Amino acid sequence: MxxxxxxxxxxxxxxxxxxxxxxxxxxxxxxxxxxxxxxxFSLCATCPPGFKLTKENKCENVNLYMQYDSPNNKGLGGLKIGLPEVRDGFSPQQMDLGRYLFFDPILSSDNKISCASCHNPELGFSDGKAKSEGMNGAVLERSAPSLWNVAYLKRLFWDARANSLEEQMQGPLFSPHEMASTSEEILKKLNLSKEYRQLFREAFGTKNEKDSIQMNEVFTAITAFETSLISLNSRYDQYAHGFANALNEKEIEGMNIFRSFVARCAECHTPPLFSNQQIAVIGSPEPNADFFDEGAQETFNDATMRGGFKVPSLRNIEKTAPYMHSGHFKTLKEAIAFYTKGRGHAVPKGENLYLHWHIWEPQLSDEEVERIHDFLKTLTDETFMPEIPKKVPSGLPIS
Incomplete structure (x- = not known):
């Protein structure tokens, strides 16, 4: 049976x-x-949040700040002022392809380091280290800056040596101390991948099966993804757009101190980007007394910029400790307190720096430092955090 x-x-x-x-x-x-x-793997055909899809299959950034005039036309005093020109206009497929490439260690020579290794989404697209680590654990010269809102930045790197995202990414990709790769090596690996060849055809449209992946397409895709990292929906933004209850009394007090002529924070960290994108010499201390980072002096061959660095955006600043180009300050309060200890107090002996004129002696009280700290935490917004892929087309472990 x-x-x-x-x-x-x-x-x-x-x-x-x-x-x-x-x-x-x-x-x-x-x-x-x-x-x-x-x-x-397949690529998304819709734009990331914060973008609208045009008839030409391009993603255009949309935000409430577009209803305001630019800072150049209306000054810097109010909350309702416009943002700098944004970098957008990529297809959703290019942005999604860039997302895979960003997290894929295939771009490094040892297949172990990806862009996300130094720009971790969980750490404000920084890495939580005073100085980043590169190939074989090499300690690099500076900390990894956040990538939030890089679509609005006109110069990249702490020393402002790159004028575009495409130019910037070539630094870590090809540096022997960072990802240590070459164009030839990257293209060889990508073109051997059936998955990537299909995805590049999907993202760039004009390719047939015999066409090879080109390096400029790699740069375009990663740039497209990085421009999707928009952070403009913090509690501060809600307050700036008219929602009075978005901030509490202490946070509003901190905002007013931040914008005051006494503290002068907003003169360099200008809302709504919270950076004026200029080079500033502030006399930030170096962790190693035997080393002084000349910063933008090398970029511009200008002695007045010795020790000068690009003013970073303060968006998501509570996520990106430690602070300064050298990661010298472990906490946000320490970084704030640095500015109230007096002009040039941390300049190394033997250095005669041309300190930025905004750097003076505000003599803020401990309570005022606390209030600024409260306010800066209202700039946190990860609403448009991209989805981190569980797998990447190369099949390598995500680093």
Whole structure:
């Protein structure tokens, strides 16, 4: 009896499999997804949050600050002022391809380091280290800046040596101390990947199966993803747009101190980007007394910029400790307190720096420092945090 039941069961299972084989209408993409052990990749055809899709399949950034005039036309005093010109206009497929590349260690020579290794989404797209680590644990010269709102930045790196995101990424990609790769090596690996060849065809549209991936397409895709990292929906932004209850009394007090002529924070960290994108020499201390980072002096060959660095945006600042180009200050309160200890108090002996004229002696009280600290935490916004891929097309472990 059991043998008869077993035989009938096998027969029924066989009929079911035959039926599925003959009449299965499952989409080809889904079959491929199943057949490759969940390693199938496809690109998103919709724009990330904060963008609208045009008829030309381009993603344009949209935000409430677009209703205000630019700082150049209306000054810097109010809350309702416009942002700098944004970098946008990439296709959703290019942005999504860039997301995969950003998290894929295939771009490094040892297949262990990705862009996200130094720009971790969970750490404000920084890395939580005083100075970043590169190839084989090499300690780099400076800390990793946040990538939030880089679409608005005109110069990149602490010393402002890059004029575009495409130019900037070539620094870490090709530096022997960071990702230590070359264009030839990157293209060889990407072109050997059937997954990436398909994704690049999907993202750039004009390619056929015989066309090779080009380096400028790699730069474009990563740039496209980085421009999607928009952070403009913090509690401060809600307050600036008219929602009075978005901030409490202490935070509003801190905002007023931040913007005051006494503290002068907003003169360099100008809302709404919270950076004027200029070079400032502030006399920030170096952790190593035997080393002085000349900063933008090398970039511009200008001695007046010795020890000068690009004013960073304060967006998501509570996420990106430690602070300054050298990561010298472990906490946000320490960084704030630095500015109230007197002009040039931390300049190393033997250095005669041309300190920025905004750097003076505000002599803020401990309570005022606390209030500024309270206010800066209202600049945190990760509403548009991108989805971190669970797998990348190379099949390598995400670093």
């Amino acid at each position: 059991n043998r008869i039941f077993f035989t009938i069961s096998i027969f029924i299972i066989g009929i079911v499999f035959l039926f599925v084989f003959l009449f299965d209408k499952t989409p080809t993409a889904y079959k491929k997804f199943q057949d490759s052990n969940n390693n199938y």
